[in-house]
Amino acid sequence: MSWTESSHADAETLATRVAGQFEALVREALDSSGKAVLALAGGRTPFPIYRCLAEARLDWSRVSLVATDERWVPAGHPARNSREVRNAFGAAAGVHVLELVPAAVGPDADANAEQGETTMGAVSEPFDAVLLGIGADGHFASLFPGAAELAAGLDPASRRSALVVNPVPLPPEAPYPRVSLTLARLMRTKRLFLVATGDAKRAVLDQAQSQRNGPDLPVATLLRRATVPIEIHWSP
Numbered sequence: 643m644s645w646t647e648s649s650h651a652d653a654e655t656l657a658t659r660v661a662g663q664f665e666a667l668v669r670e671a672l673d674s675s676g677k678a679v680l681a682l683a684g685g686r687t688p689f690p691i692y693r694c695l696a697e698a699r700l701d702w703s704r705v706s707l708v709a710t711d712e713r714w715v716p717a718g719h720p721a722r723n724s725r726e727v728r729n730a731f732g733a734a735a736g737v738h739v740l741e742l743v744p745a746a747v748g749p750d751a752d753a754n755a756e757q758g759e760t761t762m763g764a765v766s767e768p769f770d771a772v773l774l775g776i777g778a779d780g781h782f783a784s785l786f787p788g789a790a791e792l793a794a795g796l797d798p799a800s801r802r803s804a805l806v807v808n809p810v811p812l813p814p815e816a817p818y819p820r821v822s823l824t825l826a827r828l829m830r831t832k833r834l835f836l837v838a839t840g841d842a843k844r845a846v847l848d849q850a851q852s853q854r855n856g857p858d859l860p861v862a863t864l865l866r867r868a869t870v871p872i873e874i875h876w877s878p
Contacts, residue, residue: 645836645851645865645872653690653839656877660837661694663873664771667833668700671770678705678770681823681831683783684723685775687839692730696737703736708765710774711784711807711822712758717745721816740765742804742821751806751819758804758821769831776838780846780859783828784809784820787860796825796860798867803827829869836864837875844876 650656664680671678682688709723718725728739742758774782781787785795786809795805804827807820828834838847850862858866865872 645874647874650877653877656875657690657694660691660875664695665698667771672704680707681710681769681772682707683710683773683775687775687837689730696731696734702734706738708740711820712742713816714747714751714819716747755806755821762803767830771833772828772831773835776861778842780861782861784822785860796863798826800824800826834870835873839877
């Protein structure tokens with residue numbers, strides 16, 4: 643599948659431009675179907691977009707948000723993506739934030755991770771938009787290179803919406819198992835955005851865009867297997 647790419651002068655401009663596109667697509671969804679559902683990544687690059695978008699004058703009570711992935715930590719934990727999404731959308735009165743992980747988590751993520759499937763089973767398809775970031779190692783959502791669950795998560799024919807991922811090694815800044823939406827579920831969307839900032843992420847994008855053979859970066863697999871056009875936004 644193809645992609646388009648837009649480069650911006652700086653991260654602030656990127657956030658403003660992408661937020662403007664999201665405002666327009668949410669408004670269109672509300673006008674056409676009465677509701678909107680967005681799947682949103684965590685991370686430093688996306689959150690300024692969300693804070694900007696939250697200022698839009700929309701009927702947020704008809705908008706639902708779900709994180710593309712979640713850390714296996716209890717509700718209220720600083721590492722919980724849904725907590726950070728909720729905080730970023732603090733100005734969006736009435737917005738609904740859905741949970742991929744139970745409020746109280748057990749010690750074994752693999753044995754207690756069905757809430758992701760349950761949550762997604764109640765979400766209408768397709769998403770109105772998905773926004774993804776990328777890691778320096780080429781991961782997106784929580785589909786990490788080297789994880790035993792990576793192949794299942796990247797399977798375009800998968801019937802699963804979400805699965806537990808155990809990154810190897812665990813990222814030191816967030817050393818937790820994850821629940822991630824699968825590539826197959828992320829592809830069931832009307833619009834797909836991929837955002838990145840900085841020279842290191844530029845290098846990852848360049849590698850992913852040119853990769854044809856050999857062990858893939860997960861984001862290279864995303865670019866190759868995407869069933870909707872990917873809208874890439876990058877800034878220094």
